[in-house]
Amino acid sequence: MDSVVHFEFPYVDRERIARFYQTVFGWKTEMMGPEMGNYILATTAEKDVKADAPRGAINGGFFPRDDKMPAQVPSVVIGVGDIAKSMAAVKKAGGEVLGEPMEIPGVGRYVAFYDTERNRVSMLQPNMQGGA
Numbered sequence: 001m002d003s004v005v006h007f008e009f010p011y012v013d014r015e016r017i018a019r020f021y022q023t024v025f026g027w028k029t030e031m032m033g034p035e036m037g038n039y040i041l042a043t044t045a046e047k048d049v050k051a052d053a054p055r056g057a058i059n060g061g062f063f064p065r066d067d068k069m070p071a072q073v074p075s076v077v078i079g080v081g082d083i084a085k086s087m088a089a090v091k092k093a094g095g096e097v098l099g100e101p102m103e104i105p106g107v108g109r110y111v112a113f114y115d116t117e118r119n120r121v122s123m124l125q126p127n128m129q130g131g132a
Helices: 014-025 083-092
Strands: 004-011 028-031 040-043 060-064 075-079 096-104 108-114 120-126
Touching (some): 014 060
Antiparallel strands (some): 028 040, 040 060
């Protein structure tokens, strides 16, 4: 079973969105540079760090809104073992893959898609660490 591993929201003003989620929910944010697309990592739970961290909690991030890209809305990211196989499964089940997978340095291969109800979702094939 592939699980939700991350969430994403678009932003127009990166300082403003980071400040909002830090202030309202106490999330920690980390501003990434241009080499990472000016992404903002959002830590909502210290998973794998503290024994009493909430089970099932996920972290996420914020990306710059780009009106040239489709469906710039909040979405979830599903971790997959084989992105090509999962893309084929999306198409076969009546979904629509939005472009080609992009390589996120040090993270893995990522692509967004629409499900059958036109919800924008993404999938990520993480880089294998420690050998495969």
